[in-house]
Amino acid sequence: MTENLVRASTGGPPPVAGPPRRTVGRRPGRPRPGIGARLRAGRWSYLYLMPFVLLVGAFTLYPIGASLVYTLFQWNGVGSPDHYVGLANFRQVVHDGVFWRSFGHTFLYAAVVVPVQLALALVLAVVLNNKRLRFSTFYRSVFFLPAVMSPAIIAVIFQLLLSNFGDSINTRLIRAHVIDHQVDWLGDPHSVMWVVIGIGIWNTLGYNLVYFLAGLQSIPEELYEAASLDGAGAWSKFWHVTLPGLREVGLMILFLAVLGSLQVFDLVQVLTGGGPYYASSVVNTYIYQQAFGGGLSAGGAGITVQPNVGFASAAAFFYGLILMVITVAQALLLRRVRASRNAARGVREGD
Amino acid sequence: MSATDPSRTLLTRRGLLRSAAVLGGAATLGGALSACSSSSGSGGGTTLTHWDFYDSQEPWVKNELALFGKAHPEIHVRRTKNAQAGYDNLFNLAERSGRTPDTFFLTKQTVPINQQVQKGWLLPLDKYATAEWVRTFPAYSFVEGLNVFDGKIYSAPFVGSGPPNQLFVNNKVFRDAGLTNADGSVQVPRTWDDMSRAADAIVRRSGGRTYGLGFGNGSTNLFAWWFDVLIRGAGSPGGSTGLDLRVGKYTYGTDRNYADLTNLIMEWKKKDYFYPNSLSVSDEIARAYFERGKFGMTVGGVWNEAEWTAHGFTDYSVTTLVGPDETHKAYFYRTPGSALMGINARTKHPDAAWQWFSWWHSKAAAVRWVQKYREDLSAHPEANASDAIRFKPFAEYVALQDLSLPGPQPWIRNPAASGVVVAPVQPDLGAFVAGVYSGQIKDISGALTSLGERSQSALDAGIKDGQKRGLKISAADWVFADWDPTKPYKWDIPEYPK
Numbered sequence: 120m121t122e123n124l125v126r127a128s129t130g131g132p133p134p135v136a137g138p139p140r141r142t143v144g145r146r147p148g149r150p151r152p153g154i155g156a157r158l159r160a161g162r163w164s165y166l167y168l169m170p171f172v173l174l175v176g177a178f179t180l181y182p183i184g185a186s187l188v189y190t191l192f193q194w195n196g197v198g199s200p201d202h203y204v205g206l207a208n209f210r211q212v213v214h215d216g217v218f219w220r221s222f223g224h225t226f227l228y229a230a231v232v233v234p235v236q237l238a239l240a241l242v243l244a245v246v247l248n249n250k251r252l253r254f255s256t257f258y259r260s261v262f263f264l265p266a267v268m269s270p271a272i273i274a275v276i277f278q279l280l281l282s283n284f285g286d287s288i289n290t291r292l293i294r295a296h297v298i299d300h301q302v303d304w305l306g307d308p309h310s311v312m313w314v315v316i317g318i319g320i321w322n323t324l325g326y327n328l329v330y331f332l333a334g335l336q337s338i339p340e341e342l343y344e345a346a347s348l349d350g351a352g353a354w355s356k357f358w359h360v361t362l363p364g365l366r367e368v369g370l371m372i373l374f375l376a377v378l379g380s381l382q383v384f385d386l387v388q389v390l391t392g393g394g395p396y397y398a399s400s401v402v403n404t405y406i407y408q409q410a411f412g413g414g415l416s417a418g419g420a421g422i423t424v425q426p427n428v429g430f431a432s433a434a435a436f437f438y439g440l441i442l443m444v445i446t447v448a449q450a451l452l453l454r455r456v457r458a459s460r461n462a463a464r465g466v467r468e469g470d
Numbered sequence: 471m472s473a474t475d476p477s478r479t480l481l482t483r484r485g486l487l488r489s490a491a492v493l494g495g496a497a498t499l500g501g502a503l504s505a506c507s508s509s510s511g512s513g514g515g516t517t518l519t520h521w522d523f524y525d526s527q528e529p530w531v532k533n534e535l536a537l538f539g540k541a542h543p544e545i546h547v548r549r550t551k552n553a554q555a556g557y558d559n560l561f562n563l564a565e566r567s568g569r570t571p572d573t574f575f576l577t578k579q580t581v582p583i584n585q586q587v588q589k590g591w592l593l594p595l596d597k598y599a600t601a602e603w604v605r606t607f608p609a610y611s612f613v614e615g616l617n618v619f620d621g622k623i624y625s626a627p628f629v630g631s632g633p634p635n636q637l638f639v640n641n642k643v644f645r646d647a648g649l650t651n652a653d654g655s656v657q658v659p660r661t662w663d664d665m666s667r668a669a670d671a672i673v674r675r676s677g678g679r680t681y682g683l684g685f686g687n688g689s690t691n692l693f694a695w696w697f698d699v700l701i702r703g704a705g706s707p708g709g710s711t712g713l714d715l716r717v718g719k720y721t722y723g724t725d726r727n728y729a730d731l732t733n734l735i736m737e738w739k740k741k742d743y744f745y746p747n748s749l750s751v752s753d754e755i756a757r758a759y760f761e762r763g764k765f766g767m768t769v770g771g772v773w774n775e776a777e778w779t780a781h782g783f784t785d786y787s788v789t790t791l792v793g794p795d796e797t798h799k800a801y802f803y804r805t806p807g808s809a810l811m812g813i814n815a816r817t818k819h820p821d822a823a824w825q826w827f828s829w830w831h832s833k834a835a836a837v838r839w840v841q842k843y844r845e846d847l848s849a850h851p852e853a854n855a856s857d858a859i860r861f862k863p864f865a866e867y868v869a870l871q872d873l874s875l876p877g878p879q880p881w882i883r884n885p886a887a888s889g890v891v892v893a894p895v896q897p898d899l900g901a902f903v904a905g906v907y908s909g910q911i912k913d914i915s916g917a918l919t920s921l922g923e924r925s926q927s928a929l930d931a932g933i934k935d936g937q938k939r940g941l942k943i944s945a946a947d948w949v950f951a952d953w954d955p956t957k958p959y960k961w962d963i964p965e966y967p968k
Contacts, residue, residue: 202935282688283751286745289746302746303747303749305688306687306748306749307749394688395687395907396910396911398908
């Protein structure tokens with residue numbers, strides 16, 4: 120990626136060819152060896168890959184496959200699923216207002232967190248990349264610190280601040296005329312999602328800051344020197360050198376930030392549990408609660424109410440499909456941007 | 471290491487694999503040894519493994535373990551305390567891997583006791599549970615379909631049945647607000663109006679620094695508790711469940727008590743009687759704030775008392791069934807019998823397991839459970855004498871046991887009804903009240919009607935599904951038209967198993 124950035128910035132031709140690839144046991148004029156021979160030749164590579172493959176198979180691929188089967192059953196997660204319901208779980212998900220409300224919250228979270236966080240991260244990265252800034256390493260550590268903390272821990276801390284000590288804080292805010300009445304920040308449907316979004320921005324800002332810093336440091340200093348010689352000011356250099364230099368890495372950061380935001384879970388689950396009355400529910404907390412907790416208390420009514428892993432699996436699959444579509448769309452967009460850039464570069468070189 | 475020295479590279483790889491094999495073998499051997507030792511004897515005696523999820527009740531459990539150890543030095547009980555939240559899953563995983571303990575608490579929701587019996591997980595206790603032993607329990611303790619299956623006993627009742635939720639009053643807050651009687655005792659609310667007046671006085675007299683009411687809905691959806699305490703007395707026998715067994719229908723939308731109580735809660739909120747962060751703090755925090763006098767009234771269960779006692783907070787009063795007036799038009803209802811613990815059908819030490827099981831369920835242990843450790847009511851009525859309890863709030867709780875009457879149960883009249891599985895209804899009552907309380911639901915009547923209809927549909931679907939599976943059931947099994955909710959229901963079952 121860095122190489123691409125340099126190439127893109129300097130406008131030089133792309134490398135014609137990389138180092139020659141090693142073709143196992145193959146020489147010109149000889150027949151391609153069989154698959155057995157190739158496996159034997161690369162046995163150590165396969166052996167080293169084995170633990171990863173086993174782990175991915177056991178903890179990623181198998182659960183996905185198993186979940187797909189569970190979507191067809193009403194099942195409480197214990198024993199073997201035997202109550203076949205066909206596609207009823209999917210129909211229920213599609214018609215479930217709470218699911219779509221959670222879906223809306225998830226996209227609101229992503230729609231606000233991603234642009235605000237990336238803008239902040241970029242500005243901070245530009246500031247922290249300034250060689251004249253003293254103690255820049257300290258500032259970088261400070262901004263990155265929330266990112267290394269578990270979102271669950273952060274949620275507990277903010278819950279303590281906003282709920283448990285909330286009325287004390289509110290009393291001070293009222294005295295300072297910031298608010299005029301007690302506000303339950305995590306219990307008010309008008310404020311809770313914005314509190315979650317604010318904490319989300321603060322929590323993972325550090326990652327994007329580091330990515331942008333890495334991107335900034337890959338932009339050749341000569342470009343800024345050349346721009347200075349041409350009389351470009353700070354804004355001009357940012358607009359015409361920094362931003363184009365960050366375009367590729369920026370797209371990747373955007374890609375990751377969008378996906379990460381759409382997967383928000385632990386922060387919400389610990390901070391609010393999706394409440395009050397689903398006001399902060401996101402898709403992943405909704406799925407979790409369907410699978411493992413919550414249900415109508417049926418004490419004294421002679422009824423057994425059970426968690427529904429099948430329904431939760433259907434919701435997870437449905438949401439997974441939506442995320443997949445978004446991911447593919449993003450990848451296509453990325454490819455299109457690259458293609459148009461390459462085409463533009465080709466036109467310039469042709470000129 | 472030189473990249474051009476293949477022999478060294480190979481040697482290292484082999485070394486790596488060898489080390490991995492040694493480590494893996496050691497781990498496997500360790501696991502195997504550990505597994506072998508899980509139920510083996512020690513010092514010539516018998517070691518029993520035991521699982522439960524008693525946390526706040528732990529002092530009583532530890533005391534019983536010590537007393538049992540002295541009485542039976544040849545039996546060592548190795549207890550594992552589990553978290554209640556994940557217990558069902560943990561137990562089922564243990565069952566799958568053949569590592570269930572010798573004695574254990576039964577799982578509740580995921581695999582009910584009837585299914586555990588069908589799967590052969592539980593040891594029938596007939597060899598030990600003699601008629602004499604059975605009669606140490608009160609009548610209706612052992613019921614076919616509950617802890618007896620095909621005439622064989624599999625478990626026994628332990629905890630007694632009382633009102634599961636109560637209204638707690640902080641006496642100091644009430645005294646500071648002038649809410650006292652002529653004899654100096656606090657005016658414990660008996661009606662909704664009493665609660666409103668008390669809350670108003672607390673807020674006014676404290677200048678808004680103390681609140682009348684408070685709760686912690688952040689981690690537990692506990693509006694259902696408030697409904698159980700406040701709506702049953704008004705004449706809604708279904709309480710928070712909404713299922714009125716006189717008609718076999720969910721009456722959230724048709725019984726005006728549900729709308730009235732919801733409106734009352736909203737009125738209390740609008741008048742700032744509630745602690746403002748009640749929706750977001752946890753129940754644990756709310757309990758601590760009640761203890762510190764941030765608000766004067768809260769709803770909870772007997773489990774609150776152990777924590778408050780540990781903190782030295784004892785200046786509170788307890789009541790329940792607070793209605794629109796002092797006449798109780800409905801009560802809490804109990805079922806005959808209950809089941810808490812079982813013995814592993816595959817235990818290698820059934821005699822020792824029975825010794826521990828019968829010790830746990832003995833009258834002597836029950837007296838210690840109620841009188842000494844004040845954990846809860848006991849299944850042995852002799853242990854529940856409130857006049858023998860010196861600690862006033864717990865004595866008040868024990869005295870409330872009369873407000874829990876025998877109630878009708880579909881599966882007693884038709885055991886096949888226990889096979890009906892009803893899908894969860896969401897949003898449920900607690901979520902609905904949270905929606906109203908937070909201002910997200912404006913149409914209270916419409917939402918209650920919808921909740922009633924959804925709950926009814928879930929029950930109807932469960933019955934229909936049961937019928938498809940061959941259960942001989944119908945919606946009529948849920949109708950007890952002749953039931954008077956103000957009187958104890960007469961169960962049509964034998965007092966003791968034959």
